[in-house]
Amino acid sequence: MYSSNNQMPKNKLYYQQNLPNQMVTAVIVLNSELTVQYANPAAEALLIKSINKLKGSTLNTIFFNNPISDKRLKQLLTSGQEFSDSDVILEFFDRRKITVEITASSVVFDKNPHILLEFKQIDQQKQISAEAFQQQQWESARDLIRGLAHEIKNPLGGLRGAAQLLNRELNEEQQEYTQMIIEQADRLTNLVDRLLGPNQVPKMATQNIHIVLEKVAQLVSFNNPQQSEIIKDYDPSLPDICFDEDKIHQAILNIINNAIQVIGSDGQIILKTRAASNKTINGKKIKLAAQISIIDNGPGIPEKLQDTLFYPMVSGRANGTGLGLSISQTLVNQHQGKLSCVSQPGHTEFIILLPITQEAAS
Known part of the structure:
Protein backbone atom coordinates (compact mmCIF):
# COMPACT_ATOMS: atom_id res chain seq x y z
CA MET A 1 0.00 0.00 0.00
CA ILE A 122 -13.46 -13.30 -4.21
CA ASP A 123 -15.83 -15.33 -6.39
CA GLN A 124 -13.98 -18.58 -5.78
CA GLN A 125 -13.83 -18.11 -2.01
CA LYS A 126 -17.53 -17.24 -1.92
CA GLN A 127 -18.37 -20.23 -4.08
CA ILE A 128 -16.36 -22.60 -1.89
CA SER A 129 -18.00 -21.21 1.27
CA ALA A 130 -21.47 -21.41 -0.28
CA GLU A 131 -20.88 -24.97 -1.49
CA ALA A 132 -19.56 -26.05 1.91
CA PHE A 133 -22.62 -24.54 3.61
CA GLN A 134 -25.01 -26.14 1.11
CA GLN A 135 -23.27 -29.49 1.52
CA GLN A 136 -23.61 -29.26 5.30
CA GLN A 137 -27.28 -28.28 5.02
CA TRP A 138 -27.94 -31.08 2.53
CA GLU A 139 -26.31 -33.66 4.80
CA SER A 140 -28.33 -32.40 7.79
CA ALA A 141 -31.58 -32.51 5.82
CA ARG A 142 -30.74 -35.99 4.51
CA ASP A 143 -29.93 -37.32 8.00
CA LEU A 144 -33.16 -35.83 9.37
CA ILE A 145 -35.24 -37.39 6.59
CA ARG A 146 -33.52 -40.74 7.05
CA GLY A 147 -34.20 -40.65 10.77
CA LEU A 148 -37.86 -39.90 10.19
CA ALA A 149 -38.03 -42.59 7.50
CA HIS A 150 -36.78 -45.23 9.94
CA GLU A 151 -39.31 -44.10 12.54
CA ILE A 152 -42.11 -44.39 9.96
CA LYS A 153 -40.99 -47.72 8.51
CA ASN A 154 -41.10 -49.67 11.78
CA PRO A 155 -44.81 -49.08 12.62
CA LEU A 156 -45.71 -49.53 8.95
CA GLY A 157 -44.48 -53.13 9.12
CA GLY A 158 -46.64 -53.77 12.16
CA LEU A 159 -49.64 -52.12 10.53
CA ARG A 160 -49.31 -54.25 7.41
CA GLY A 161 -48.86 -57.44 9.43
CA ALA A 162 -51.95 -56.72 11.51
CA ALA A 163 -53.98 -56.02 8.34
CA GLN A 164 -52.85 -59.37 6.88
CA LEU A 165 -53.92 -61.25 10.00
CA LEU A 166 -57.25 -59.46 10.08
CA ASN A 167 -57.74 -60.17 6.39
CA ARG A 168 -57.94 -63.93 7.12
CA GLU A 169 -60.86 -63.46 9.52
CA LEU A 170 -63.03 -61.39 7.19
CA ASN A 171 -65.36 -62.23 4.36
CA GLU A 172 -64.56 -61.30 0.77
CA GLU A 173 -66.48 -58.01 0.88
CA GLN A 174 -64.77 -56.87 4.08
CA GLN A 175 -61.35 -57.93 2.80
CA GLU A 176 -61.53 -55.05 0.33
CA TYR A 177 -60.80 -52.67 3.21
CA THR A 178 -57.88 -54.60 4.67
CA GLN A 179 -56.45 -55.01 1.18
CA MET A 180 -56.54 -51.22 0.80
CA ILE A 181 -54.62 -50.88 4.08
CA ILE A 182 -51.99 -53.35 2.87
CA GLU A 183 -51.62 -51.59 -0.50
CA GLN A 184 -51.22 -48.18 1.09
CA ALA A 185 -48.73 -49.54 3.63
CA ASP A 186 -46.70 -50.99 0.75
CA ARG A 187 -46.85 -47.67 -1.08
CA LEU A 188 -45.58 -45.80 1.98
CA THR A 189 -42.87 -48.42 2.56
CA ASN A 190 -41.67 -47.93 -1.01
CA LEU A 191 -41.60 -44.15 -0.47
CA VAL A 192 -39.66 -44.55 2.78
CA ASP A 193 -37.13 -46.84 1.07
CA ARG A 194 -36.56 -44.13 -1.54
CA LEU A 195 -36.15 -41.54 1.21
CA LEU A 196 -33.48 -43.69 2.84
CA GLY A 197 -31.58 -43.51 -0.44
CA PRO A 198 -29.01 -45.87 -1.94
CA ASN A 199 -27.02 -47.70 0.71
CA GLN A 200 -24.94 -50.14 -1.32
CA VAL A 201 -21.21 -49.50 -1.62
CA PRO A 202 -20.33 -48.50 -5.21
CA LYS A 203 -18.83 -51.24 -7.37
CA MET A 204 -16.03 -49.21 -8.89
CA ALA A 205 -14.50 -50.03 -12.26
CA THR A 206 -12.40 -48.00 -14.69
CA GLN A 207 -14.43 -47.39 -17.84
CA ASN A 208 -15.51 -44.86 -20.46
CA ILE A 209 -18.17 -42.43 -19.26
CA HIS A 210 -19.51 -42.07 -22.81
CA ILE A 211 -20.74 -45.68 -22.77
CA VAL A 212 -23.03 -44.79 -19.86
CA LEU A 213 -24.21 -41.60 -21.55
CA GLU A 214 -25.06 -43.55 -24.71
CA LYS A 215 -27.10 -46.06 -22.70
CA VAL A 216 -28.96 -43.27 -20.92
CA ALA A 217 -29.65 -41.46 -24.22
CA GLN A 218 -31.00 -44.65 -25.77
CA LEU A 219 -33.23 -45.33 -22.77
CA VAL A 220 -34.57 -41.77 -22.81
CA SER A 221 -35.37 -42.03 -26.53
CA PHE A 222 -37.76 -44.91 -25.74
CA ASN A 223 -39.59 -42.88 -23.08
CA ASN A 224 -39.69 -39.34 -24.39
CA PRO A 225 -43.32 -38.23 -24.82
CA GLN A 226 -42.27 -34.66 -25.58
CA GLN A 227 -39.91 -35.91 -28.30
CA SER A 228 -37.21 -33.65 -26.87
CA GLU A 229 -34.07 -33.46 -28.97
CA ILE A 230 -31.00 -35.10 -27.42
CA ILE A 231 -27.71 -33.54 -28.59
CA LYS A 232 -24.38 -35.18 -27.82
CA ASP A 233 -21.25 -33.06 -27.41
CA TYR A 234 -18.57 -35.46 -26.24
CA ASP A 235 -14.85 -34.95 -25.74
CA PRO A 236 -13.36 -38.15 -27.22
CA SER A 237 -9.99 -37.47 -25.58
CA LEU A 238 -11.50 -37.82 -22.08
CA PRO A 239 -9.69 -40.67 -20.31
CA ASP A 240 -11.47 -43.57 -18.64
CA ILE A 241 -12.53 -42.91 -15.06
CA CYS A 242 -13.35 -45.09 -12.07
CA PHE A 243 -17.06 -45.26 -11.20
CA ASP A 244 -20.03 -47.54 -10.56
CA GLU A 245 -21.87 -47.77 -13.88
CA ASP A 246 -25.33 -48.43 -12.41
CA LYS A 247 -25.13 -45.59 -9.91
CA ILE A 248 -23.87 -42.95 -12.34
CA HIS A 249 -26.40 -44.20 -14.90
CA GLN A 250 -29.18 -43.61 -12.36
CA ALA A 251 -27.85 -40.19 -11.33
CA ILE A 252 -27.77 -38.94 -14.93
CA LEU A 253 -31.12 -40.52 -15.80
CA ASN A 254 -32.82 -38.78 -12.85
CA ILE A 255 -31.55 -35.40 -14.05
CA ILE A 256 -32.60 -35.97 -17.67
CA ASN A 257 -36.04 -37.23 -16.66
CA ASN A 258 -36.56 -34.08 -14.61
CA ALA A 259 -35.58 -31.96 -17.61
CA ILE A 260 -37.94 -33.80 -19.97
CA GLN A 261 -40.86 -33.15 -17.64
CA VAL A 262 -40.38 -29.37 -17.68
CA ILE A 263 -39.25 -28.54 -21.23
CA GLY A 264 -41.77 -28.16 -24.03
CA SER A 265 -42.19 -29.97 -27.32
CA ASP A 266 -39.35 -27.93 -28.83
CA GLY A 267 -37.14 -28.80 -25.87
CA GLN A 268 -33.50 -29.62 -26.27
CA ILE A 269 -31.16 -31.52 -23.97
CA ILE A 270 -27.39 -31.46 -24.46
CA LEU A 271 -25.13 -34.17 -23.04
CA LYS A 272 -21.66 -32.64 -22.87
CA THR A 273 -18.35 -33.96 -21.58
CA ARG A 274 -15.10 -32.12 -21.01
CA ALA A 275 -11.91 -32.45 -18.98
CA ALA A 276 -11.79 -29.92 -16.14
CA SER A 277 -8.60 -28.96 -14.31
CA ASN A 278 -7.95 -27.51 -10.86
CA LYS A 279 -11.44 -27.95 -9.48
CA THR A 280 -12.48 -27.88 -5.84
CA ILE A 281 -14.71 -30.80 -4.84
CA ASN A 282 -16.08 -30.75 -1.30
CA GLY A 283 -13.20 -28.55 -0.16
CA LYS A 284 -10.52 -30.70 -1.79
CA LYS A 285 -8.43 -29.50 -4.73
CA ILE A 286 -8.64 -31.88 -7.69
CA LYS A 287 -6.07 -31.55 -10.47
CA LEU A 288 -8.14 -33.25 -13.16
CA ALA A 289 -11.81 -34.24 -13.32
CA ALA A 290 -14.32 -35.44 -15.85
CA GLN A 291 -17.10 -32.88 -16.27
CA ILE A 292 -20.48 -34.18 -17.43
CA SER A 293 -23.00 -31.45 -18.20
CA ILE A 294 -26.72 -32.01 -18.76
CA ILE A 295 -28.08 -28.81 -20.32
CA ASP A 296 -31.69 -28.01 -21.22
CA ASN A 297 -33.42 -24.97 -22.72
CA GLY A 298 -36.47 -25.13 -20.45
CA PRO A 299 -37.98 -22.42 -18.26
CA GLY A 300 -35.28 -22.70 -15.60
CA ILE A 301 -35.45 -23.47 -11.89
CA PRO A 302 -37.17 -20.88 -9.67
CA GLU A 303 -34.56 -18.86 -7.81
CA LYS A 304 -36.15 -19.61 -4.45
CA LEU A 305 -35.53 -23.34 -4.98
CA GLN A 306 -31.97 -23.20 -6.24
CA ASP A 307 -30.27 -23.24 -2.83
CA THR A 308 -32.32 -26.25 -1.63
CA LEU A 309 -32.63 -28.03 -4.97
CA PHE A 310 -30.88 -31.21 -3.83
CA TYR A 311 -32.70 -31.50 -0.51
CA PRO A 312 -35.08 -34.47 -0.11
CA MET A 313 -38.77 -33.66 -0.72
CA VAL A 314 -37.99 -30.37 -2.53
CA SER A 315 -39.59 -30.14 -5.97
CA GLY A 316 -40.60 -27.40 -8.38
CA ARG A 317 -43.36 -29.54 -9.90
CA ALA A 318 -46.82 -29.97 -8.41
CA ASN A 319 -46.65 -33.76 -8.82
CA GLY A 320 -42.94 -34.13 -8.04
CA THR A 321 -41.65 -36.19 -5.11
CA GLY A 322 -38.44 -34.22 -4.71
CA LEU A 323 -36.37 -37.40 -4.47
CA GLY A 324 -34.73 -37.73 -7.90
CA LEU A 325 -32.13 -34.98 -7.52
CA SER A 326 -31.47 -35.83 -3.87
CA ILE A 327 -30.71 -39.42 -4.89
CA SER A 328 -28.48 -38.19 -7.73
CA GLN A 329 -26.58 -36.03 -5.24
CA THR A 330 -26.06 -39.03 -2.95
CA LEU A 331 -24.89 -41.24 -5.83
CA VAL A 332 -22.37 -38.66 -7.06
CA ASN A 333 -21.13 -38.03 -3.50
CA GLN A 334 -20.45 -41.76 -3.16
CA HIS A 335 -17.90 -41.30 -5.96
CA GLN A 336 -16.16 -38.40 -4.15
CA GLY A 337 -17.66 -36.24 -6.88
CA LYS A 338 -19.74 -33.12 -7.02
CA LEU A 339 -23.15 -32.29 -8.48
CA SER A 340 -24.07 -28.64 -8.97
CA CYS A 341 -26.52 -26.59 -10.98
CA VAL A 342 -26.70 -23.17 -12.62
CA SER A 343 -30.05 -22.09 -13.98
CA GLN A 344 -31.77 -19.20 -15.66
CA PRO A 345 -34.71 -19.09 -18.10
CA GLY A 346 -33.67 -20.86 -21.29
CA HIS A 347 -30.55 -22.48 -19.83
CA THR A 348 -30.34 -24.98 -16.96
CA GLU A 349 -27.09 -26.88 -16.57
CA PHE A 350 -26.44 -29.70 -14.14
CA ILE A 351 -22.71 -30.37 -13.78
CA ILE A 352 -21.25 -33.63 -12.50
CA LEU A 353 -17.55 -33.64 -11.62
CA LEU A 354 -15.85 -37.01 -11.16
CA PRO A 355 -12.13 -37.11 -10.21
CA ILE A 356 -9.72 -38.59 -12.75
CA THR A 357 -6.90 -40.54 -11.13
CA GLN A 358 -3.32 -40.08 -12.26
CA GLU A 359 -3.27 -43.68 -13.52
CA ALA A 360 -6.30 -43.04 -15.75
CA ALA A 361 -4.95 -39.74 -17.05
CA SER A 362 -1.57 -41.21 -18.04
Whole structure:
Protein backbone atom coordinates (compact mmCIF):
# COMPACT_ATOMS: atom_id res chain seq x y z
CA MET A 1 0.00 0.00 0.00
CA TYR A 2 1.29 3.44 -0.89
CA SER A 3 0.98 6.29 1.58
CA SER A 4 0.24 9.88 0.62
CA ASN A 5 3.87 10.72 1.37
CA ASN A 6 5.25 8.40 -1.26
CA GLN A 7 6.90 10.25 -4.13
CA MET A 8 7.96 8.79 -7.47
CA PRO A 9 10.83 10.14 -9.58
CA LYS A 10 9.79 12.52 -12.32
CA ASN A 11 9.11 10.95 -15.73
CA LYS A 12 8.68 7.55 -14.08
CA LEU A 13 5.13 8.06 -12.89
CA TYR A 14 3.64 4.89 -14.26
CA TYR A 15 6.73 2.92 -15.22
CA GLN A 16 6.32 -0.76 -14.46
CA GLN A 17 9.40 -0.92 -12.25
CA ASN A 18 7.85 1.56 -9.84
CA LEU A 19 4.40 -0.05 -9.52
CA PRO A 20 3.28 -3.37 -8.03
CA ASN A 21 3.58 -5.51 -11.16
CA GLN A 22 4.08 -8.68 -9.20
CA MET A 23 0.94 -8.29 -7.08
CA VAL A 24 -1.84 -10.85 -7.44
CA THR A 25 -4.28 -8.11 -6.51
CA ALA A 26 -5.47 -6.02 -9.45
CA VAL A 27 -4.27 -2.41 -9.15
CA ILE A 28 -5.51 0.62 -11.10
CA VAL A 29 -4.23 4.19 -10.72
CA LEU A 30 -6.50 7.12 -11.55
CA ASN A 31 -5.39 10.73 -11.88
CA SER A 32 -7.28 13.74 -10.53
CA GLU A 33 -9.50 13.67 -13.64
CA LEU A 34 -10.47 10.09 -12.70
CA THR A 35 -8.97 8.57 -15.82
CA VAL A 36 -6.83 5.43 -15.78
CA GLN A 37 -3.09 6.07 -15.86
CA TYR A 38 -1.87 2.61 -14.96
CA ALA A 39 -3.09 -0.95 -14.53
CA ASN A 40 -0.86 -3.77 -13.37
CA PRO A 41 -0.85 -7.18 -15.12
CA ALA A 42 -3.34 -8.59 -12.60
CA ALA A 43 -5.77 -5.77 -13.48
CA GLU A 44 -5.27 -6.41 -17.20
CA ALA A 45 -6.15 -10.07 -16.63
CA LEU A 46 -9.17 -9.23 -14.47
CA LEU A 47 -10.58 -6.68 -16.91
CA ILE A 48 -9.47 -8.61 -20.03
CA LYS A 49 -7.97 -5.42 -21.42
CA SER A 50 -4.41 -4.26 -21.96
CA ILE A 51 -2.99 -1.12 -20.37
CA ASN A 52 -3.00 0.51 -23.82
CA LYS A 53 -6.78 0.13 -24.02
CA LEU A 54 -7.36 1.04 -20.40
CA LYS A 55 -5.19 4.15 -20.24
CA GLY A 56 -7.27 7.31 -20.40
CA SER A 57 -10.52 5.43 -19.72
CA THR A 58 -12.92 6.22 -16.90
CA LEU A 59 -14.61 3.65 -14.69
CA ASN A 60 -17.87 4.42 -16.50
CA THR A 61 -16.40 3.16 -19.76
CA ILE A 62 -14.87 0.04 -18.16
CA PHE A 63 -17.81 -1.18 -16.08
CA PHE A 64 -21.47 -1.42 -17.02
CA ASN A 65 -22.25 -0.57 -13.41
CA ASN A 66 -19.74 1.91 -12.02
CA PRO A 67 -18.75 0.39 -8.66
CA ILE A 68 -17.63 3.74 -7.17
CA SER A 69 -19.30 7.05 -7.91
CA ASP A 70 -17.22 9.96 -9.23
CA LYS A 71 -18.42 12.03 -6.28
CA ARG A 72 -16.99 9.52 -3.82
CA LEU A 73 -13.66 9.43 -5.65
CA LYS A 74 -13.45 13.24 -5.67
CA GLN A 75 -14.07 13.23 -1.94
CA LEU A 76 -11.22 10.75 -1.54
CA LEU A 77 -8.87 13.12 -3.40
CA THR A 78 -9.92 15.94 -1.09
CA SER A 79 -9.95 14.13 2.25
CA GLY A 80 -7.32 11.45 1.62
CA GLN A 81 -9.40 9.05 3.72
CA GLU A 82 -9.00 5.45 2.51
CA PHE A 83 -12.13 3.28 2.24
CA SER A 84 -12.99 -0.32 1.40
CA ASP A 85 -16.08 -2.06 0.02
CA SER A 86 -16.67 -5.81 0.16
CA ASP A 87 -18.89 -8.08 -1.95
CA VAL A 88 -19.00 -5.59 -4.82
CA ILE A 89 -20.38 -7.02 -8.06
CA LEU A 90 -18.59 -5.71 -11.13
CA GLU A 91 -20.58 -6.01 -14.32
CA PHE A 92 -18.91 -5.53 -17.68
CA PHE A 93 -20.47 -4.49 -20.96
CA ASP A 94 -20.37 -8.10 -22.18
CA ARG A 95 -22.54 -8.96 -19.13
CA ARG A 96 -19.72 -10.80 -17.42
CA LYS A 97 -19.95 -10.43 -13.65
CA ILE A 98 -17.40 -10.92 -10.89
CA THR A 99 -17.43 -10.26 -7.15
CA VAL A 100 -14.58 -8.29 -5.62
CA GLU A 101 -13.34 -6.43 -2.59
CA ILE A 102 -12.31 -2.87 -3.43
CA THR A 103 -9.87 -0.70 -1.52
CA ALA A 104 -9.43 2.94 -2.57
CA SER A 105 -6.65 5.13 -1.22
CA SER A 106 -5.12 8.49 -2.00
CA VAL A 107 -1.51 8.60 -3.22
CA VAL A 108 0.80 11.31 -4.50
CA PHE A 109 2.91 10.82 -7.60
CA ASP A 110 5.18 13.63 -8.78
CA LYS A 111 3.43 16.03 -6.38
CA ASN A 112 0.02 15.33 -7.97
CA PRO A 113 -2.84 13.56 -6.17
CA HIS A 114 -3.90 10.18 -7.54
CA ILE A 115 -6.21 7.36 -6.54
CA LEU A 116 -4.99 3.81 -6.07
CA LEU A 117 -7.74 1.20 -6.53
CA GLU A 118 -7.17 -2.41 -5.52
CA PHE A 119 -9.55 -5.13 -6.69
CA LYS A 120 -9.42 -8.54 -5.06
CA GLN A 121 -11.63 -11.15 -6.74
CA ILE A 122 -13.46 -13.30 -4.21
CA ASP A 123 -15.83 -15.33 -6.39
CA GLN A 124 -13.98 -18.58 -5.78
CA GLN A 125 -13.83 -18.11 -2.01
CA LYS A 126 -17.53 -17.24 -1.92
CA GLN A 127 -18.37 -20.23 -4.08
CA ILE A 128 -16.36 -22.60 -1.89
CA SER A 129 -18.00 -21.21 1.27
CA ALA A 130 -21.47 -21.41 -0.28
CA GLU A 131 -20.88 -24.97 -1.49
CA ALA A 132 -19.56 -26.05 1.91
CA PHE A 133 -22.62 -24.54 3.61
CA GLN A 134 -25.01 -26.14 1.11
CA GLN A 135 -23.27 -29.49 1.52
CA GLN A 136 -23.61 -29.26 5.30
CA GLN A 137 -27.28 -28.28 5.02
CA TRP A 138 -27.94 -31.08 2.53
CA GLU A 139 -26.31 -33.66 4.80
CA SER A 140 -28.33 -32.40 7.79
CA ALA A 141 -31.58 -32.51 5.82
CA ARG A 142 -30.74 -35.99 4.51
CA ASP A 143 -29.93 -37.32 8.00
CA LEU A 144 -33.16 -35.83 9.37
CA ILE A 145 -35.24 -37.39 6.59
CA ARG A 146 -33.52 -40.74 7.05
CA GLY A 147 -34.20 -40.65 10.77
CA LEU A 148 -37.86 -39.90 10.19
CA ALA A 149 -38.03 -42.59 7.50
CA HIS A 150 -36.78 -45.23 9.94
CA GLU A 151 -39.31 -44.10 12.54
CA ILE A 152 -42.11 -44.39 9.96
CA LYS A 153 -40.99 -47.72 8.51
CA ASN A 154 -41.10 -49.67 11.78
CA PRO A 155 -44.81 -49.08 12.62
CA LEU A 156 -45.71 -49.53 8.95
CA GLY A 157 -44.48 -53.13 9.12
CA GLY A 158 -46.64 -53.77 12.16
CA LEU A 159 -49.64 -52.12 10.53
CA ARG A 160 -49.31 -54.25 7.41
CA GLY A 161 -48.86 -57.44 9.43
CA ALA A 162 -51.95 -56.72 11.51
CA ALA A 163 -53.98 -56.02 8.34
CA GLN A 164 -52.85 -59.37 6.88
CA LEU A 165 -53.92 -61.25 10.00
CA LEU A 166 -57.25 -59.46 10.08
CA ASN A 167 -57.74 -60.17 6.39
CA ARG A 168 -57.94 -63.93 7.12
CA GLU A 169 -60.86 -63.46 9.52
CA LEU A 170 -63.03 -61.39 7.19
CA ASN A 171 -65.36 -62.23 4.36
CA GLU A 172 -64.56 -61.30 0.77
CA GLU A 173 -66.48 -58.01 0.88
CA GLN A 174 -64.77 -56.87 4.08
CA GLN A 175 -61.35 -57.93 2.80
CA GLU A 176 -61.53 -55.05 0.33
CA TYR A 177 -60.80 -52.67 3.21
CA THR A 178 -57.88 -54.60 4.67
CA GLN A 179 -56.45 -55.01 1.18
CA MET A 180 -56.54 -51.22 0.80
CA ILE A 181 -54.62 -50.88 4.08
CA ILE A 182 -51.99 -53.35 2.87
CA GLU A 183 -51.62 -51.59 -0.50
CA GLN A 184 -51.22 -48.18 1.09
CA ALA A 185 -48.73 -49.54 3.63
CA ASP A 186 -46.70 -50.99 0.75
CA ARG A 187 -46.85 -47.67 -1.08
CA LEU A 188 -45.58 -45.80 1.98
CA THR A 189 -42.87 -48.42 2.56
CA ASN A 190 -41.67 -47.93 -1.01
CA LEU A 191 -41.60 -44.15 -0.47
CA VAL A 192 -39.66 -44.55 2.78
CA ASP A 193 -37.13 -46.84 1.07
CA ARG A 194 -36.56 -44.13 -1.54
CA LEU A 195 -36.15 -41.54 1.21
CA LEU A 196 -33.48 -43.69 2.84
CA GLY A 197 -31.58 -43.51 -0.44
CA PRO A 198 -29.01 -45.87 -1.94
CA ASN A 199 -27.02 -47.70 0.71
CA GLN A 200 -24.94 -50.14 -1.32
CA VAL A 201 -21.21 -49.50 -1.62
CA PRO A 202 -20.33 -48.50 -5.21
CA LYS A 203 -18.83 -51.24 -7.37
CA MET A 204 -16.03 -49.21 -8.89
CA ALA A 205 -14.50 -50.03 -12.26
CA THR A 206 -12.40 -48.00 -14.69
CA GLN A 207 -14.43 -47.39 -17.84
CA ASN A 208 -15.51 -44.86 -20.46
CA ILE A 209 -18.17 -42.43 -19.26
CA HIS A 210 -19.51 -42.07 -22.81
CA ILE A 211 -20.74 -45.68 -22.77
CA VAL A 212 -23.03 -44.79 -19.86
CA LEU A 213 -24.21 -41.60 -21.55
CA GLU A 214 -25.06 -43.55 -24.71
CA LYS A 215 -27.10 -46.06 -22.70
CA VAL A 216 -28.96 -43.27 -20.92
CA ALA A 217 -29.65 -41.46 -24.22
CA GLN A 218 -31.00 -44.65 -25.77
CA LEU A 219 -33.23 -45.33 -22.77
CA VAL A 220 -34.57 -41.77 -22.81
CA SER A 221 -35.37 -42.03 -26.53
CA PHE A 222 -37.76 -44.91 -25.74
CA ASN A 223 -39.59 -42.88 -23.08
CA ASN A 224 -39.69 -39.34 -24.39
CA PRO A 225 -43.32 -38.23 -24.82
CA GLN A 226 -42.27 -34.66 -25.58
CA GLN A 227 -39.91 -35.91 -28.30
CA SER A 228 -37.21 -33.65 -26.87
CA GLU A 229 -34.07 -33.46 -28.97
CA ILE A 230 -31.00 -35.10 -27.42
CA ILE A 231 -27.71 -33.54 -28.59
CA LYS A 232 -24.38 -35.18 -27.82
CA ASP A 233 -21.25 -33.06 -27.41
CA TYR A 234 -18.57 -35.46 -26.24
CA ASP A 235 -14.85 -34.95 -25.74
CA PRO A 236 -13.36 -38.15 -27.22
CA SER A 237 -9.99 -37.47 -25.58
CA LEU A 238 -11.50 -37.82 -22.08
CA PRO A 239 -9.69 -40.67 -20.31
CA ASP A 240 -11.47 -43.57 -18.64
CA ILE A 241 -12.53 -42.91 -15.06
CA CYS A 242 -13.35 -45.09 -12.07
CA PHE A 243 -17.06 -45.26 -11.20
CA ASP A 244 -20.03 -47.54 -10.56
CA GLU A 245 -21.87 -47.77 -13.88
CA ASP A 246 -25.33 -48.43 -12.41
CA LYS A 247 -25.13 -45.59 -9.91
CA ILE A 248 -23.87 -42.95 -12.34
CA HIS A 249 -26.40 -44.20 -14.90
CA GLN A 250 -29.18 -43.61 -12.36
CA ALA A 251 -27.85 -40.19 -11.33
CA ILE A 252 -27.77 -38.94 -14.93
CA LEU A 253 -31.12 -40.52 -15.80
CA ASN A 254 -32.82 -38.78 -12.85
CA ILE A 255 -31.55 -35.40 -14.05
CA ILE A 256 -32.60 -35.97 -17.67
CA ASN A 257 -36.04 -37.23 -16.66
CA ASN A 258 -36.56 -34.08 -14.61
CA ALA A 259 -35.58 -31.96 -17.61
CA ILE A 260 -37.94 -33.80 -19.97
CA GLN A 261 -40.86 -33.15 -17.64
CA VAL A 262 -40.38 -29.37 -17.68
CA ILE A 263 -39.25 -28.54 -21.23
CA GLY A 264 -41.77 -28.16 -24.03
CA SER A 265 -42.19 -29.97 -27.32
CA ASP A 266 -39.35 -27.93 -28.83
CA GLY A 267 -37.14 -28.80 -25.87
CA GLN A 268 -33.50 -29.62 -26.27
CA ILE A 269 -31.16 -31.52 -23.97
CA ILE A 270 -27.39 -31.46 -24.46
CA LEU A 271 -25.13 -34.17 -23.04
CA LYS A 272 -21.66 -32.64 -22.87
CA THR A 273 -18.35 -33.96 -21.58
CA ARG A 274 -15.10 -32.12 -21.01
CA ALA A 275 -11.91 -32.45 -18.98
CA ALA A 276 -11.79 -29.92 -16.14
CA SER A 277 -8.60 -28.96 -14.31
CA ASN A 278 -7.95 -27.51 -10.86
CA LYS A 279 -11.44 -27.95 -9.48
CA THR A 280 -12.48 -27.88 -5.84
CA ILE A 281 -14.71 -30.80 -4.84
CA ASN A 282 -16.08 -30.75 -1.30
CA GLY A 283 -13.20 -28.55 -0.16
CA LYS A 284 -10.52 -30.70 -1.79
CA LYS A 285 -8.43 -29.50 -4.73
CA ILE A 286 -8.64 -31.88 -7.69
CA LYS A 287 -6.07 -31.55 -10.47
CA LEU A 288 -8.14 -33.25 -13.16
CA ALA A 289 -11.81 -34.24 -13.32
CA ALA A 290 -14.32 -35.44 -15.85
CA GLN A 291 -17.10 -32.88 -16.27
CA ILE A 292 -20.48 -34.18 -17.43
CA SER A 293 -23.00 -31.45 -18.20
CA ILE A 294 -26.72 -32.01 -18.76
CA ILE A 295 -28.08 -28.81 -20.32
CA ASP A 296 -31.69 -28.01 -21.22
CA ASN A 297 -33.42 -24.97 -22.72
CA GLY A 298 -36.47 -25.13 -20.45
CA PRO A 299 -37.98 -22.42 -18.26
CA GLY A 300 -35.28 -22.70 -15.60
CA ILE A 301 -35.45 -23.47 -11.89
CA PRO A 302 -37.17 -20.88 -9.67
CA GLU A 303 -34.56 -18.86 -7.81
CA LYS A 304 -36.15 -19.61 -4.45
CA LEU A 305 -35.53 -23.34 -4.98
CA GLN A 306 -31.97 -23.20 -6.24
CA ASP A 307 -30.27 -23.24 -2.83
CA THR A 308 -32.32 -26.25 -1.63
CA LEU A 309 -32.63 -28.03 -4.97
CA PHE A 310 -30.88 -31.21 -3.83
CA TYR A 311 -32.70 -31.50 -0.51
CA PRO A 312 -35.08 -34.47 -0.11
CA MET A 313 -38.77 -33.66 -0.72
CA VAL A 314 -37.99 -30.37 -2.53
CA SER A 315 -39.59 -30.14 -5.97
CA GLY A 316 -40.60 -27.40 -8.38
CA ARG A 317 -43.36 -29.54 -9.90
CA ALA A 318 -46.82 -29.97 -8.41
CA ASN A 319 -46.65 -33.76 -8.82
CA GLY A 320 -42.94 -34.13 -8.04
CA THR A 321 -41.65 -36.19 -5.11
CA GLY A 322 -38.44 -34.22 -4.71
CA LEU A 323 -36.37 -37.40 -4.47
CA GLY A 324 -34.73 -37.73 -7.90
CA LEU A 325 -32.13 -34.98 -7.52
CA SER A 326 -31.47 -35.83 -3.87
CA ILE A 327 -30.71 -39.42 -4.89
CA SER A 328 -28.48 -38.19 -7.73
CA GLN A 329 -26.58 -36.03 -5.24
CA THR A 330 -26.06 -39.03 -2.95
CA LEU A 331 -24.89 -41.24 -5.83
CA VAL A 332 -22.37 -38.66 -7.06
CA ASN A 333 -21.13 -38.03 -3.50
CA GLN A 334 -20.45 -41.76 -3.16
CA HIS A 335 -17.90 -41.30 -5.96
CA GLN A 336 -16.16 -38.40 -4.15
CA GLY A 337 -17.66 -36.24 -6.88
CA LYS A 338 -19.74 -33.12 -7.02
CA LEU A 339 -23.15 -32.29 -8.48
CA SER A 340 -24.07 -28.64 -8.97
CA CYS A 341 -26.52 -26.59 -10.98
CA VAL A 342 -26.70 -23.17 -12.62
CA SER A 343 -30.05 -22.09 -13.98
CA GLN A 344 -31.77 -19.20 -15.66
CA PRO A 345 -34.71 -19.09 -18.10
CA GLY A 346 -33.67 -20.86 -21.29
CA HIS A 347 -30.55 -22.48 -19.83
CA THR A 348 -30.34 -24.98 -16.96
CA GLU A 349 -27.09 -26.88 -16.57
CA PHE A 350 -26.44 -29.70 -14.14
CA ILE A 351 -22.71 -30.37 -13.78
CA ILE A 352 -21.25 -33.63 -12.50
CA LEU A 353 -17.55 -33.64 -11.62
CA LEU A 354 -15.85 -37.01 -11.16
CA PRO A 355 -12.13 -37.11 -10.21
CA ILE A 356 -9.72 -38.59 -12.75
CA THR A 357 -6.90 -40.54 -11.13
CA GLN A 358 -3.32 -40.08 -12.26
CA GLU A 359 -3.27 -43.68 -13.52
CA ALA A 360 -6.30 -43.04 -15.75
CA ALA A 361 -4.95 -39.74 -17.05
CA SER A 362 -1.57 -41.21 -18.04
